[in-house]
Amino acid sequence: MSEKKASVHWEGAGKSGQGQISTETGALDKYPYGFASRFGDDRKGTNPEEIVGAAHAACFTMAFSFAAEKAGIATETVDTTASVRLSKEGDGFVIDRIALTLTAKVPGMDDAAFQKLAADAKANCPLSKALASVPEITLTATLVK
Known part of the structure; x- marks a missing residue:
């Protein structure tokens, strides 16, 4: 634990x-x-959505790398961004979308296996599970040769 x-x-x-x-x-x-x-446009500070995005991207990236390792395939590079959207809802706000974008170099892996591994990592990383109430979590995964 x-x-x-x-x-x-x-x-x-x-x-x-x-x-x-x-x-x-x-x-x-x-x-x-x-x-x-x-x-606003203050770039000297952070915000909760940025921190959630960083945490989700970090968790998903590790989950993907661990899953590849478990499948006997070594990742060379894995880069992920997470875009977290905060939208007005009634008198308050809600996170209504997180868009994960993965670009990875995984020698020896074909695109079909890569897409499956990425989708499984998205579904099973602890932050994805914790954020299950977000209505839309998307994944765009690109395998770099």
Whole structure:
């Protein structure tokens, strides 16, 4: 079993306030976030959707690599992006789509096997399972020769 921790400190009102995100490992240490980095053009801070996207991409990439290894095939490079869409719903917001894009170099694997492995990794990575309430999670997978 593994349990990881993150924490947030927030000061001020919702729209004008500012938060700081920290992780147990120190990868994020009082990293700023707030309304402008979530809904505006502030590029100095992060936001929850960006962090969810990074976590999902990281988890899916590892799941794909582990699945390939289990199948006896070594991955050379695996690159994943996750685009997380936050949409207005009633008086609030909802994450209604996550689009995963995978590009991988996997010598010795044909495209059909690659697509199956990628789809299985998407379905079975812990973050995909945790995000099952998101109405649409797509995957575009490209095998690089």
